Amino acid sequence: MLFHVRMDVNIPRDLPQAEAGEIIAREKAYSQELQRSGKWRHIWRIAGEYANYSIFDVKDNEELHAILTGLPLFKFMTIKVTPLLRHPSSIRDDDT
Amino acid sequence: MLFHVRMDVNIPRDLPQAEAGEIIAREKAYSQELQRSGKWRHIWRIAGEYANYSIFDVKDNEELHAILTGLPLFKFMTIKVTPLLRHPSSIRDDDT
Amino acid sequence: MLFHVRMDVNIPRDLPQAEAGEIIAREKAYSQELQRSGKWRHIWRIAGEYANYSIFDVKDNEELHAILTGLPLFKFMTIKVTPLLRHPSSIRDDDT
Amino acid sequence: MLFHVRMDVNIPRDLPQAEAGEIIAREKAYSQELQRSGKWRHIWRIAGEYANYSIFDVKDNEELHAILTGLPLFKFMTIKVTPLLRHPSSIRDDDT
Amino acid sequence: MLFHVRMDVNIPRDLPQAEAGEIIAREKAYSQELQRSGKWRHIWRIAGEYANYSIFDVKDNEELHAILTGLPLFKFMTIKVTPLLRHPSSIRDDDT
Amino acid sequence: MLFHVRMDVNIPRDLPQAEAGEIIAREKAYSQELQRSGKWRHIWRIAGEYANYSIFDVKDNEELHAILTGLPLFKFMTIKVTPLLRHPSSIRDDDT
């Protein structure tokens, strides 16, 4: 089941740089593991912003929520979820 | 080059049904031809709305604009474009 | 899987009254059949507005979309969907 | 009498973790006691957000306000109340 | 139980003047009857706008909704309801 | 002359509790004195929020501003003023 997610990241200025770096590294590893598993289907950077649009393919809302709240950067993010489905005009097998 | 596009469709109630049907059919053919060419990379329906999120992969802003204004439903749409780029955490070859 | 849906209804003034009445009657029957099936779990009127908050319990986003776009009043509605899940503090068996 | 409530939680980063944990534990106990009493009829997590939609069934506005301002997390919440009533299409006895 | 209500009126330009006048007259009678009964506690015009702020004192949400949807001008109004309660600093007996 | 005022209170978390308590006590005394004088005609708590709707009856804008900026909590408030007048449908002597 597909979901469109926008994530805006806002790391507080007083977070020690080492701590920020460590969180960002964990975030990347976490994201890539989920991409490899097929659950995090797409991730794109939004030009000029510290933000991304992502597409998730998960079993249900519970799994999506567990993934999002498990993000190392979760507490510094504003997240907006939109449920998607196959478009009747789509010709791609993997747009489902 | 990738763009995120949201399209909201609002067909006026007084458009003759035959005309509406013909436009929608042309829209579908137009979209599928662009999907086959690789320029319209993804299209997803937004649950509960007559709207879609799409990803376009085009040469430049000009080509994107030509495609969008060429949509048979263009005059009944509200369109919002966001430029995207490869996310540093992405592992997919085709997220570029 | 649970979804929170807000529906705002706006029936055009020039819709013949008989037609409006017939659509509203079909809407009610459609809603009650889905309530009996358990898919439309709750529906509440919002005080002072021609609008409702509803909770749907469906298999997936596709089913939700099919139900919502099948509403006889769909073309006169503005719809906003929010995916829900069991809250960790919930004690009700049927809040899942 | 029914009310729809949206609660968004925003715990300040500089709140000591032990204090935050203690408040969250009290919040859960408080919520569950009110659920058991029947006054907090439903609570659902919003996917991807530290927020919930809840339905309260209380005697009047005063009781609702007392419950909400008594929430251990109240001072870290943004709360929005909407009064509800039975929908004419509802078939559930407990949607009143 | 007290409610704060904002009503914005927008009478369509093509409504025959006689019909509009008749609806407005019924609206006034309806409002005054409810004021006499004590249920419509206050009504004030907002300067420069075809709108009012009103305070209702009703048994419950159901009664409020019945009153508001019974307004002769209801279909030409945008209505926003906010539940109120006695303020701890109030000294007036009738602010309850 | 009547004014509708919405006040939202937001006391900073780092204000010493004793200082906050003292300000709130002064706020209450200040409000009640103005209520007794007839200038602060009504005050209602908004359910679920640290906010109120109030009605002031003052000589002019200057007096209203002096009262509002004199509020002990003024610097922690967001205030929105709307000028009111007698509604043509009002039957209450004191809605003027």
Place this chain on the structure above:
Amino acid sequence: MLFHVRMDVNIPRDLPQAEAGEIIAREKAYSQELQRSGKWRHIWRIAGEYANYSIFDVKDNEELHAILTGLPLFKFMTIKVTPLLRHPSSIRDDDT
């Protein structure tokens, strides 16, 4: 007593041109008479828009409302009123 008023004008396209012209002429005469009387203290056009910012100096809210609702263009306007008062830094006698 001073008020800041923004007026946005939107004349419907299907209003016969002669009728529109006649209303606009009456509007101008009405405005100039009020300017001569000193009640409509200032009127400025907003660059690029069919809108104005005006300053009124009236006895009270009632008089302001009577003036605004008496505007020949009132039914085609969106109006927003803000109460003003003398600024403590003002040195002009007529900014009161």
Place this chain on the structure above:
Amino acid sequence: MLFHVRMDVNIPRDLPQAEAGEIIAREKAYSQELQRSGKWRHIWRIAGEYANYSIFDVKDNEELHAILTGLPLFKFMTIKVTPLLRHPSSIRDDDT
């Protein structure tokens, strides 16, 4: 050339009171000097808010910007500029 400016002031709570007082005094002197020169044509307090509406009469955008960024309170203000011009209905010589 005329400009409409809204200024909202928000002095941070941790600014030492003496420093705040000194800035406010300089602000007043600065404003009055510009009023005397005729460049700051009007300034009015907005009732209930720490904000003002002002009218500036300057040579060009550059001069306006220099004046506004020179405000002692500039770094604590949110400023919104709207270009104005003489209204065709105006009868005042100095509304130009």
Place this chain on the structure above:
Amino acid sequence: MLFHVRMDVNIPRDLPQAEAGEIIAREKAYSQELQRSGKWRHIWRIAGEYANYSIFDVKDNEELHAILTGLPLFKFMTIKVTPLLRHPSSIRDDDT
């Protein structure tokens, strides 16, 4: 003097196509004449929208307003003006 202008065009669906075409042709000629005169310094299409961002270089607000309200499409446009000035970092002679 420079101004940033956003124009959104919305041609009503019931405008006869010949009339629309004639207006659009006049709009183009009008724009190009102003571009040649140097007053309309830049015009860019916004990708995916029937809208443009433009830069005007005019003597004053009056001239800008005369140009904008003289646009053949003016009555079908929403226009938003922002006054600009030379940026202290600019190195271009013609960014003034």
Place this chain on the structure above:
Amino acid sequence: MLFHVRMDVNIPRDLPQAEAGEIIAREKAYSQELQRSGKWRHIWRIAGEYANYSIFDVKDNEELHAILTGLPLFKFMTIKVTPLLRHPSSIRDDDT
């Protein structure tokens, strides 16, 4: 390829003045180098605000993002990107 960018700058009050000054100096040098290269085509100050509208001419979204996130002030900016293209009415060679 052209992009319209709005940048709003908000330097935190507790940033040491020397550090702020050094960042602003680097920002200026960075901007001027990009202007000289032709990639940062225009930059204008918005009157009354610490903000600018800029036009970039870059190879693609990637290059734009690299430039914007490389801004010394990036972490203190809110940035909004809009893709542009040649307007059909433009007569300037360099509006492409």
